[in-house]
Amino acid sequence: MARSGKGVSEVHILWISEGMSCDGDTVSITAASNPSIEDVVRGLIPGLPKVHLHNKVLAFETGEDFLKPYRLAAEGKLEPFVLVIEGSIPNEQINGEGYWTSFGNDPKTGQPTTLNEWIDRLAPLAWAVVAAGTCATYGGIHAMEGNPTGCMGLADYLGWDFRARSGHPVVNVPGCPVQPDNFMETLTWLLYEAAGKNPPIPLDDNLRPTWLFGKTVxxxxxxxxxxxxxxxxxxxxxxxxxxxxxxxxxxxxxxxxxxxxxxxxxxxxxxxxxxxxxxxxxxxxxxxxxxxxxxxxxxxxxxxxxxxxxxxxxxxxxxxxxNREPKWHHNRPRLTTGYEPRWGR
Ligand code: SF4
Ligand code: SF4
Missing domain, CATH: 4.10.480.10 (Cytochrome-c3 hydrogenase, C-terminal domain)
Incomplete structure (x- = not known):
């Protein structure tokens, strides 16, 4: 791990947008200016660690080249990293004989690796885990009553008592899509914190940064x-x-x-x-x-x-x-959304 003083000097951002979503949060963040994603990646923000961004919409690499850092991180060979999840998390315990959403294939079997498997492998190793947008934070539109996937927010999936290596729970930045500077400001706080230059990020009961979501519209x-x-x-x-x-x-x-x-x-x-x-x-x-x-x-x-x-x-x-999620957002092996199939299960 690259360290400077008490904090780290380099951080990878492993961003997976294979949750159930429209990729609108990634698109939104390209409009950020406070700071911009370009300035963060180019090292123009004083005091931030060097940032390596991995995001499929913004990447030059494709296929296995793109997946390489994710595979290394899952093997414990790439750290520290911030895991960013975009999109709601389906309930793969009720997927029948298929799967709801995946990210690359398992090299041994050739079968799709589900988003949930990636989260299971990466979240416990991540320095921080961030949910970008309302789908990833609280389920959003895909998690409406009557949906067939039983999808949910990231904290519903990992548990509200989940803790990343930093000691933080999932950090939620909701918005449909996320407001670009809200996301970048949160990420910047976490990067300064990883560098040993910020105190712990303050979060409310719904795991949102307090200074961004403490007031009403x-x-x-x-x-x-x-x-x-x-x-x-x-x-x-x-x-x-x-x-x-x-x-x-x-x-x-x-x-x-x-x-x-x-x-x-x-x-x-x-x-x-x-x-x-x-x-x-x-x-x-x-x-x-x-x-x-x-x-x-x-x-x-x-x-x-x-x-x-x-x-x-x-x-x-x-x-x-x-400020409370509906009761059907859960990670139990049952679908309780009220979904009525129009054909046989
Ligand atoms: S439009 Fe009216 S109700 Fe809505 S936030 Fe503004 S002042 Fe409040
Ligand atoms: S003002 Fe209301 S609709 Fe607009 S981003 Fe905020 S919560 Fe969403």
Missing amino acids: HESCDRAGYYEQADFAKDYNSPKCQVKVGCWGPVVNCNVPKRGWMSGIGGCPNVGGVCIGCTMPGFPDKFMPFMDQPPGSTLSSTALSAYGRMIRGLRGITNSTL
Whole structure:
């Protein structure tokens, strides 16, 4: 292991996007600027260890050349490394005679190596394990009620008490897709920590970095002034508060309105997109149907002003419900999503 002082001087990032996903988190991260992935890989950020990034979407290598560092890491011959998982983790205990998702083939048998086998081999050896995006963190869209794969978030799969070599549990950076700078800032924290220059990363109960997910969308929304004046949009063609046309911002933990999306520009409700709660463990089931009316939105403007205190209390209850995953996200050998096959099993 390459070390400098107390910390390491080189780190590999082994990124697997073979979870159930659209690879949108990798694509999103190419837009990061605080810092950019290019600056991290080129060693332009002072004090960071040298970073070797392995990500199939951004790689020049293909086939076995690309898989080589993963195989070495699984044999304990490449360290330290940060394991990044993108996409939700299917339940391979209920895959029948097939498999749900794989990453390369087993050289001995020629059979696909499942994502789950890679996680089983790599996670215990990783310095840190990071879930990128809502699918990897809490299951996301693939883990909706009625899904056939029994898929789940990474902490549901490894266990919420899992600890990587750093002593950290899975580090969750949700978002559908992940906000690029949220991910890069988290990764940068971990890299400084690996170098012995940062304290342990602070995480909330849902394993999200506290400084990124400690506030609600509403608390940083450009339209919050309209909300306080009880001045609401009646359709999407309005600069006013969108709570009555489906915005969940008051009960969702996310910093996107403050941070913007790319280079400070965008940020869902700031630019006319109602918040649908994509960073939350209860997403999407607890927010559906989207564009419907979230709690408090059906009160009249007068009532909303008068009962502000009560609304804030109810928001707290709703927020804690939305911060819990549905009960069918689990790693037991049973499918409990309510899936109804349209043909024989
Ligand atoms: S648009 Fe949404 S987040 Fe913004 S002020 Fe209204 S309810 Fe809050
Ligand atoms: S503002 Fe809402 S919809 Fe937009 S990224 Fe944040 S949680 Fe997702």
